[in-house]
Amino acid sequence: MADAVPTARARDAFAFRGAHQAGIVTPAQDRLHFAAFDVITGSRAQLIALLEAWTAAADRMTRGLPAGEVGPTEGASSLPPDDTGEAIGLPVSGLTITFGFGPSLFRDDRGRDRFGLADRQPTALRTLPHFPGDLLDPERSYGDLCVQACADDPQVAVHAIRNLARIGFGTVAVRWSQLGFGRTSTTSTSQSTPRNLFGFKDGTANVKAEETDAVAEHVWVGEDDDPQAGWLAGGSYLVTRRINMTIEVWDRQPLGDQEAFIGRTKDSGAPLSGGDELSEPDFTMPGSDGPVIPRDSHVRVVHPDFNHGARMLRRGYNFVDGTDALGGLNAGLFFIAFVRDPDTHFIPIQNRMARSDAMMEYLKVTGSALFAAPPGAAAGEYVGQALFS
């Protein structure tokens, strides 16, 4: 059932259609443009028409074609083109476009059914709870729909989001959008682990596409997971967290403290218990004062051994968005994870992390959202079609 994992060589184009949406187990591209949208119509037909148009445009753009039939420099000069043109001549750059549905698409904030979908709302698709350390900006959180565009060229990712927003004019408005410039996770064993803005390798223990059993167990929603939401089978839950890092304070911490917070060395990324980056941490190995991997280190707090075996497929990106109010950089990690069930695979781990992770002192979560990413669209289908039929 799982699609074959494309190799780095085949990265020019990833198929948009398939059993699962692309952009989840796809080897993580270098750049991100993520957008959340509010639906501004009450019409179910208009919402469906949008998903049809988005599907067609995403199918085209991920093949390196213009967003619509009339290319950016084609057609009558008296009409606006169907493509905005800034990607002319650029390679497709591994573009993937991944769609998701937020809880507010199903019910409004008074609980009213918006589009006749309320009885199909997945049980786990609710606004995420407030976690300790959350300082959420509502204007960087939530959303009725989301689109994750990833590519190795940021102009290609921006072009995709911009054209989808253009197509949605009158039906949706951009609620928030986030650019990410450096991926922080590997989703394939063919990739080396990049570094986050703490300077540490990030994503070493990520679920990898090649671990097909783990992907099936931890990422894809199963046929029988949720009787109310059979349409989501083969899909996944998409969690986004905009995590500001107080990098100026972090940078003044001694190297040894930084490594103790993470539980890994800064150099190779090996666990403090020894070995290399891919060695399993030994949480029992004694150090001078307690275990050599501290109990409140990040690697231990989020490790599956302490979280009922739960793992996530992370697909985050670094960001810098100008300046914060204190004259520092507004910078951090735009965390993205795909999980089979947020109630078992995200919320408990996040609670544990918020309570006991030493790294939390240097983090401030300013944005948060949860979406249900439907399965892939087959030929002739639009994305999420099973939800509406």
Added chain:
Amino acid sequence: MADAVPTARARDAFAFRGAHQAGIVTPAQDRLHFAAFDVITGSRAQLIALLEAWTAAADRMTRGLPAGEVGPTEGASSLPPDDTGEAIGLPVSGLTITFGFGPSLFRDDRGRDRFGLADRQPTALRTLPHFPGDLLDPERSYGDLCVQACADDPQVAVHAIRNLARIGFGTVAVRWSQLGFGRTSTTSTSQSTPRNLFGFKDGTANVKAEETDAVAEHVWVGEDDDPQAGWLAGGSYLVTRRINMTIEVWDRQPLGDQEAFIGRTKDSGAPLSGGDELSEPDFTMPGSDGPVIPRDSHVRVVHPDFNHGARMLRRGYNFVDGTDALGGLNAGLFFIAFVRDPDTHFIPIQNRMARSDAMMEYLKVTGSALFAAPPGAAAGEYVGQALFS
């Protein structure tokens, strides 16, 4: 006197030291992180110490070395490293770091001499005048110091700015910072012309490094240009303008109108009078209603023929910074230009453009700054040393 133009092959590393600062005629890299700083000390000695430390760090980082002597994973575990680590293992990616001094470094807003530099303030280094269409956000404008970091990998550019900010802690605070993801200009004939977010090629008529006479005439400040500011000879003025594009409105304009606003075709970038991208526009060629290149087209309004022969070396980047208040993308062009004299090479052209350029209807300038970029630092010198000696 002009440095040799490095070819694309030699792009791993550009020398930081030389007659001119790198990052001006250097072939434009793909990514930008630009930061403006406020000096928060009153001490001239501390300001000089900062410029010495910045020079040393920039010299190191542009050679692919860590920002300081103690690398990110070296030294005592009880001390913070001299480098933050997120660029470990990344190629130097053509990194250049270019420094500039704002008018407010010389005199505060009451005209008082801040660091004993007032009598050396270049005559043309003043806050730019208010132009029609300016809707400036002071928090995205001005600054005592600036640093332009350009590289082909955004993580490398961000790493440079972040480490310079770290070194400056207590002496400077980041006033604003801007990421750019797609260059919009070529500064070498070896580069092809990229596209801005209007979908048009941008920078076709830019001053190119290979035009050594034009660079000497239009970019570098001459020995005798300003008796008060001999220290700036071999340097340049650096103009930044954060230009928001109302892309949602632009995208609804017919192709023919878009081309008339620009005065070039969207496809090849040829002037509407014919030929190819590099053909000279024929402003006299008649069209069906006036000249085929409209009088209010961008290419005509800013053309040297209508601006006393003045040309700029532009080095701008596209940006998307989240969302605007109307549910559109906060997107546009972060314009950067290097000119010999803003009074002849920028202000009159900007005034002409603000008054008569058809494209202005789709632009809103939200940030603006002017800096004097000193000449390059020779071995053993710090950047801008001649200003202080």
